[in-house]
Amino acid sequence: FRQADTMKSLRLLLAAVVVVTAVLADHHEPTHDELIDKVVERTGKLTHDIYEFESHIDERIDPERIERAGSLRARVEALEEPSCQEHEDEHDIAEGLSHYHQCGGDDPQCISNLFVCDGINDCRNGEDEKHCTLPTKAGDRFVGDVVYDDCTKRRPDHITVFIETVSKAAFFTPLPKLHVHIEIESESDEDDSHVSLPTDGTYSFAENKLIVYAPEDDGLGLVGLFDGHNFDRFVGNIVHTLSREPCAQFIFHRK
């Protein structure tokens, strides 16, 4: 044991000697400028490290990434059993209609759709008043590409929804009113036609749903569903307004 100890101290001594000789051999007075250069250089390196660290953090809290994750969660939620069906009518459940909004998070709670974005906290976690910026502002234009179409008059490849004006009643904010134009360009063998059909609509914050009333007398309206996270895209179903039967679908993108 003692031998090991002496060996250790010997080795330490040897190391010290080596270091001292190295320092002595390398020793020369660093000039004033050199010293400052060193300090500035080290500050530069430190700055670089700190900014790199920040970029790592930013990567994690990147809002775009959070939005994409939210969209994925919304798709899973759409597959799961709807969680707010307790007070719903059987016919409404069968038709997939929902009058209740899930507050979500770690504190599930169902509140009426009419309470979402009305300016009063109804969810315990306050979720119902957090996401109340209208995605369809006046001047916005959404262009939809056809998925399938069994009913429209012109069978167009694209439909454009142009939001002309938005009005929100101060005393009832959950359902803002919109005035929109449905613009359709279509070609056939005989002619090229171009229409811009004015109509009204509403946006429901609770369901992230855009409802456009039938612009023509064929009773075909548009129901656009945002996923609640990505507000640059929605799935638009053309439905018979009376039977609510969907008969065409377009995927809309913000232009």
Next chain:
Amino acid sequence: MWRLLILSALSGLILADQPQSSTLSGQLFGALIDPRLAANALRIVGLERKLTSLKAKLHEAEKIDPHGFIDEIEARVSAVEGTHCDDGTFQCGGNEQECVSDLFVCDGHKDCHNGHDEDKDVCDPAPVKAGNVFSGTSHWKDCRIHEDHVTHITITGTKRRKFFQSRIWVKAHVESNFKEDGDETHGFDAKGYFNFAQRRLVLVPIEDDDHHLGVVCDFNHGDNERADCHRVLEVTRHICADLFVTLEHHEPHEHK
């Protein structure tokens, strides 16, 4: 502090303009507060501020947990998919299409070909660690007439038999805060078990002369901290109330 630094930086700049050999003090000052050094000091002050703001950002980043998110999505998608295994059996996970009885899960023997039934994450007893407090809001749909109220489930004790490891026997206290005849808290002691295969905690009241209902919790959110619980009638397992609970965290600064 940084004002002083700017001042000294300025004075350094002025002094440096003077011919170096003119005065001794000029030379000294020029040497002491080199303009580059002063500029560097300013950069360091900037870095200090950046670090403080980073601290706040770090706090924000802690709330975002990509791995936890993926685990949750995976668990929820698996639940939507379902398994082809019968009730009371455990699917060996991954790409294995194998089912084993849930009495064999976490019993210390590998029963799945891929050994998934003895994996660390499957056999993690963390959900029912004694001392855990889960809390959430009970929402009654049947059986009782109550407003939504807070319920706490405290795990008071666990026991795992050496000769039968596939269950953990659990004792717990269930407490609810609601007003009824002026009394605000209602609690009862319960006993039950935790089933690894289903990640399910079952608690039934001990000495039930007050007709308390049992609690069944499924840890089906991909972690050990959140569970979908229901208050159920013991015999029929009819669901009377929904209760989503999360593990209460004891903040370390409370102990200071």
